[in-house]
Amino acid sequence: MLPDRAVAGADLPVRDVLPALLAALAGDLRAAPGSGAGPRGAAVLVAPPGTGKTTLVPLALADEVSGRVVVAEPRRIAVRAAARRMASLISGAGGERGGEVGGTVGYTIRGERRVGPSTRVEVVTTGVLVRRLQRDPELPGTDVVILDECHERHLDADLALAFMLDVRATLRPDLRLLATSATADTRRLAGLLGGAGPAAPVVGTDAALFGVDVVWAPAPGPIAPAHGLRVDPRLLDHVAATIGRALRETSGDVLVFLPGAGEIAAVAGRIAGHRETVDVLTLHGQQSGQAQDAALRTGPRRRIVLATAVAESSLTVPGVRVVVDAGLARSPRMDHARGLGSLVTVRVSRSSASQRSGRAGREAPGRVYRCWSAAEHDRLPAHPEPEIAVADLTGFALDLAVWGHPGGAGLELLSDPPAGAMEAAGASLRALGALDATGRVTARGRAIAAVGAHPRLARALIDGGPAVGAQRAAEVVAILSGDGPAGAGPSDDLVAGWRRLRAGTDRAASARWRDEARRLRPAAEPTAPAGESPGGDVTDDLAAGLVVGLAFPERLARARAPGGATYLMAGGTAAELAGGSALAGAEWLAIAVADRGAGRTSARVRLAVTLDAATAREAGAAFLSTVDEVAWSGGDVVARRVERLGAIVLAERPLARPDRSLLEAAILDGLRQEGLAVLRWTRDATALRERLAFCHRVLGDPWPDVSDAALLESAPAWLGPDLRDARRRADLERVDAGPALRRLLPWPRAARFDELAPERVEVPSGSRVRLDYSGTGGPVLAVKIAEVFGWERVPAVADGRVPVVLHLLSPAGRPVAVTSDLASFWRSGYPRVRAELRGRYPRHPWPDDPTAAAPTRRVAPRGHPR
CATH class of the missing domain: 3.40.50.300 (P-loop containing nucleotide triphosphate hydrolases)
Known part of the structure; x- marks a missing residue:
């Protein structure tokens, strides 16, 4: 047990609420008035920064329990600072020297552990706590877990909280759990800690803030x-x-x-x-x-x-x-x-x-x-x-699957992860072989999760080690893991940064990088015959390129033009190097870091390494494909066999005998792109389409819709035989649309097509005049006046539903009247037309009573006026 003076000697604001907090965690609510009923062993502490919640509370709790108190912080820097501060508060206890870490108070961060057999309070990062829970969820020897700074909403903190709640509900109901926050918005947090019962008690303190x-x-x-x-x-x-x-x-x-x-x-x-x-x-x-x-x-x-x-x-x-x-x-x-x-x-x-x-x-x-x-x-x-709303959730999703709750189902999370982000994470993990088709973790997925790095980097470490050597694979991944590539320097050239780290130009960065590489190396150890050194003949550039490419195969990129600075990534996104980049001119890049700003169509390369085509193929093997592509491109059919690395075309050659189904699909696509005008439309074909359109408009089904959109959609039905024989644009241009359209005629009603929408109408003169169905009203009959003498009413089509519209023409063929009421025209319109035209056309008949006159299409000989 810690001596009382270790707690009492610290003059921090949280000291005043320690009795209430300890009672709340013990389940004795009498000492926490107003907090409401709550479950035993869980509580929320609300205290601003500087009140001592991170340092004094763990020491006080260590006095109350026999096991260890684990304090989880969101950042490594906070872990070390909290451990040092707590060690200084117990100066002199048990003969320890003031400020010594590793005795009563210790800490663990990734790659560094300072604890001993007498450690009672251990400060860890939330990431370390998640890994520890994955290895042994019962946390043997631990009596209290404090999740500090929950308001910051880091992904690992959300995970640690969800896992701890699951552990308390199923394995360790005796494990005490305290969540601390610097903000008062704790309703959701207290509710989760309460489990199935009432919300956990909330204890608050104010800092002695000055103005x-x-x-x-x-x-x-x-x-x-x-x-x-x-x-x-x-x-x-x-x-x-x-x-x-x-x-x-x-x-x-x-x-x-x-x-x-x-x-x-x-x-x-x-x-x-x-x-x-x-x-x-x-x-x-x-x-x-x-x-x-x-x-x-x-x-x-x-x-x-x-x-x-x-x-x-x-x-x-x-x-x-x-x-x-x-x-x-x-x-x-x-x-x-x-x-x-x-x-x-x-x-x-x-x-x-x-x-x-x-x-x-x-x-x-x-x-x-x-x-x-x-x-x-x-x-x-x-x-x-919160990070869960905006960050990459690949590692988060893998942790959930390793825990046994794929997608988070059945776990209590502070916020639900976005569905789209989880779908993307699941797809990435399945591509890595970390999850099976049902979303459950595989043996490979467990190995990836055990590395303690982003799943992509862990995959690159495991698969890259046998190819380039464990040390180099670990060194490259160490550049990319943790706090990112800052230690590599300001350049976008990863290998140049790697060399600077090896040289120790920045001593602190190099030391941190070497520690991380040392931690990672065991996972990269290749299985190779004795005496054989994997990757010994691979240059640093290619080694780094392979490892980066294995981690981010969709970011393998090839220059769009020789010697240029713009690239196409395997994932289909364009990428650009910054001006003056030493990487400019490289044919291939493995891009480790890139971002795409709002409104930009291409990504900016932040960190990359050059590599050759063979290494790109090796790294992006899952993206390699050879397919026959038959498509409409540039106004005609293009048939080729293409080898691709994702969106990048590696090689292509013409395809002499393309698959018939692919060819038909390409021809159809071309028809949709070019429109129906690419077919041969004779006058008869156009007239047939107009008659069909008239029937559809007036009579409805089953007469087909022959609009552009409808014909393009139904093209396989009416153009089928012609499409099966087509191989290129020229074949489409030879297709006569008329016979093809007749395939749309609705039998048996099609037998009456010429009756319902006759192509021609016989007029009194004996002429058979073509009807024009191109308008949206009734069909138009354009005929000279003399040929309809004797007609008292115009004919009708579509079973008498639609009267023909007469366009009456002068002897010169110019329209002089439009009517569907011929009787009215003879009475009132004809006298005006007769008076106007008889002097101009004396050789043509202009009878006083056109209804009784003989129709004619002939003209009197010269010198013999009518």
Whole structure:
């Protein structure tokens, strides 16, 4: 047991609520009035940063139990800091030296473990806790698990919570579980911890915060919105200027929030002139432990600490009286359609901004300079999006399957994962052989999950080791795993970064990389005959290219043009190298990191390696295919045998005898692209189509619809025999549409087709005149007036339903009247026409009574007027 003075000696705000918290976890609700009934052994602690929830509470709980207390933190930097702080609080207990880690308090992060037989409190990352639960879900020897900073909603934290709830419900009801949050929005969290019963008790404490003045300090000129990982340099200039202002106007250390390590380095360079009077330190997850430790200790001089969001809630930076907030953060995003996952720069949320400003009021009244306006602040999102809503869920889905709950079915998750993201993750895992067709984990999937890296990288490690050697495979994967390729340097050339890491140019990055490679190597150990060294004849470029290609086969890319900087990836997305890239001109690339900004059709290559065609084939073997492609392209049929690597055409040759079904499909596609005009439409064919259209319009079914859309859709029915003989466009152009259309006639009604929609009508003169069905009204009969003398009414078609429309013509064939009421025309229209035309056409008959006159199509001889 820990001595009482280890707890009582810490003057932290959470100390006042320890009795209520311990009672809540023990199930004694009398000490937690107002918290409501709840299950034994689970509770939620709400406490702002700096109240001691991360350090004092675990020590207090260790006094209450005989087993170990495990504290899960979302970040490695927070794990180490929390362990050091707790070790300092028990200075002198059991003869330990103050600040010693590895005794009563220890920690475990990926690749580093400092615990001993006397360790009572162990701080781990949530990722380590998930791996530990997967290996042995009963957590033997552990009595309490604390999930710290649950409000940050990291994927591993959500998983750890779901797994812990499952363990408590099925295996370890005695295991105590405490979830802590810096925000008061805990209803869902408390409900989950309550299980089937009432919500778990919520215990809260306020920090002894001092007042923090808010200074709105927007940039004086326009700032371009962040795009991908790019931040407008003018914003960084403004942040540097604001730091200078804060130094002049305030006292105490200055904590500056920036989105990433690149921006931290850029701002550090811009404020180098202040180093004569202040110390400039940096704090981010890619640093060495020593550099992180330095930022978390007060110094002899005033300090400027340039930090990422790691300092937002998981850590306390002592001495801070001033915060300068750039207002940006990094968040994962996944383009599931293109398989591109990356970090992007986003505006900070209002809740995060509040957490950041609170850092200035931990020890004394402070001030925050926000590099945006009050109006902009009101438009910020209230909370950051949880990772489960935006991130790549491949590893998440594999963990669920290994746990025995594919897709999360039956588990209590804080948020349901997006269906589309889970479908994409499942497809990726099935392609890796990690899941079977039912979604259950395979033996290979368990091996991949045991690596402790993203499933794609684990696959590349396992499959790449035998080909290139375990050490090189582990080194390449170590560059890509964890915090990403930052240790490789600013270049987009992965191999150049690999060489820098080997040379130790950046000592801290190289040490971190070597540790990760050492951890990964056992999983890459190849099975090879004794004395044989796998991959010994493979160059570093090809070794790296193979490993990257195995991890991201859809990102294998070939140049669109020799010597160019634009590429086509196997997944079908275009990719571009940045200007001046050393990789430009390479025929093949294996792209490790790429992102596609909003509104862009192509991706920007961030990290890649050159390789040759043979290595690309080896890495992308699952994407290789040889298919006969018969398609309509460029206005004609193109038949070829194509070898592809995904969307990339490797080789092609003409296909002399294409498959008949593929050929018919291509001809049909061509017909749809080119339209019906590609067929041969004679006058008779056009007239037939117009008559059929008339019947369909007037009589309806079963008379066929012969509109363009309908004919194209039914083309196999009426063009079938002609299509079976067609091989190219010229064959289509020879098809007479008329006989083909007759295949659509609805038998037996088709026998009356010429009666219902006659092609011609006999007029009184004896002429058989063609009817024009091209309009949307009745068919038009264009005939000279003299040929219809004696007619008292016009004929009708479609079983007498539609009268013919007469277009009466002059002797010269020009229309002089339109009517469907011939009797009316003879009475009133004809006298006017007769008076107007008889002088112009004297050799033509113009009787006084046309209804009694003989019709004629002849003209009187010259000199013999009518």
